[in-house]
Amino acid sequence: MKDRCTIVIPTHNRPHYLERCVRWFAALGMPIVVADSSAAEWRSELRSAVRYFHKPGGFEVYLQKLVAAAAEIATPFLAFCADDDFITEEGLRASVDFLGAHPDYAFAQGYAYWYQSFGSRIVLWPMPYLSHDVAAESWLDRIEQAHSTVFYGVQRSDVVRAGLDFLARQDFREIIDGAAGFFDFALTAHAAKSGKFKRCPVPFGLREYSPTIATIGQRFPTITSRNIADFYANLLAFLAGGEAAEPARTRLLRVLAGDYAGQIAFDLRPVASRKRFLRDLPEAWAGPIEFLFRLLAAARAYASREYFAFMKIFFRPEYARFKTFVLPRGSG
Numbered sequence: 001m002k003d004r005c006t007i008v009i010p011t012h013n014r015p016h017y018l019e020r021c022v023r024w025f026a027a028l029g030m031p032i033v034v035a036d037s038s039a040a041e042w043r044s045e046l047r048s049a050v051r052y053f054h055k056p057g058g059f060e061v062y063l064q065k066l067v068a069a070a071a072e073i074a075t076p077f078l079a080f081c082a083d084d085d086f087i088t089e090e091g092l093r094a095s096v097d098f099l100g101a102h103p104d105y106a107f108a109q110g111y112a113y114w115y116q117s118f119g120s121r122i123v124l125w126p127m128p129y130l131s132h133d134v135a136a137e138s139w140l141d142r143i144e145q146a147h148s149t150v151f152y153g154v155q156r157s158d159v160v161r162a163g164l165d166f167l168a169r170q171d172f173r174e175i176i177d178g179a180a181g182f183f184d185f186a187l188t189a190h191a192a193k194s195g196k197f198k199r200c201p202v203p204f205g206l207r208e209y210s211p212t213i214a215t216i217g218q219r220f221p222t223i224t225s226r227n228i229a230d231f232y233a234n235l236l237a238f239l240a241g242g243e244a245a246e247p248a249r250t251r252l253l254r255v256l257a258g259d260y261a262g263q264i265a266f267d268l269r270p271v272a273s274r275k276r277f278l279r280d281l282p283e284a285w286a287g288p289i290e291f292l293f294r295l296l297a298a299a300r301a302y303a304s305r306e307y308f309a310f311m312k313i314f315f316r317p318e319y320a321r322f323k324t325f326v327l328p329r330g331s332g
Helices: 015-026 045-049 059-071 089-101 139-145 157-168 180-194 220-224 226-240 246-268 276-280 283-303 308-315 317-326
Strands: 005-011 032-036 051-054 077-080 085-087 105-118 121-126 154-156 196-208
Touching: 005 015, 005 059, 015 032, 015 045, 015 085, 015 317, 032 059, 051 059, 059 157, 059 180, 077 089, 077 157, 089 105, 089 154, 089 196, 105 180, 105 283, 105 308, 121 283, 121 308, 139 180, 139 246, 154 157, 157 180, 157 226, 180 226, 180 246, 196 308, 196 317, 220 226, 220 246, 226 246, 283 308, 308 317
Parallel strands: 005 032, 005 077, 032 051, 105 196
Antiparallel strands: 077 154, 085 196, 105 121, 105 154
16 A cells, blocks of 8 residues: 555644654555644654655645645555544555545545543544545536545545645635635535545544634634635636536535635534533543543444444454554553
């Protein structure tokens, strides 16, 4: 698989996570590219195992570092992996094999999970990405049906490069703090234009849950920025390409309008956490109670028809290896 897929790790000021992530993939013998915008350059003996790009700055250099990283990829496929994530070898292999055998597909992924550690214990529960099977023959139908991000899956390298090149030509200066959702939507829509999506029936990605990260409240100021109108107008032209027929443009306009409306509505409609009552409990109680809450919620999800197959992860050797990376040494 090392000659077919490259792992791209975007990272920012988290060398401890980066070290762990690189160790995980280095053991698989896969090519790794690190796109680092940290203030300080990463110093590690693992540097020799990766292609490393250091472009210090804030979110304004995010696209630049990804474009630089993607330009160096020689494999036909790539997979982005956040520095605090894990991707299973089984999931990578199944996704790469599927894309290699199906040239009409642009994206493949397996089952995705959240995880949270509680001392020597860990809880793993399904991510609600249920719409990754998009097999419509019409590219317009695929764009309309592509409701889940493609960022953390396996994609064709040339498709990703074209999407990043488009984004790098846009002006996001006035809205940069809330631009992540627009990046993601453009890359997902472009992938859908380029081919179909497949969710392989195997465990794939494991993402750490953090109760301190908030994604709400960043995009509503973009309403007054010219950057938004220009971005969507340019994205419309980019997706439409040579398709000038009015029905196609009208359908695309509906998709673009729905995306922006959805992002703004998400920002303006924060949902109160069901765990908020834990703040009023003694610290010694809060941890065990949250652990039980997560455990029961996970069990309920796995018992459902939608997520029952996700339980495969617990019977894979990679799950045992994963625990050695996230739990304290010496814990079961």
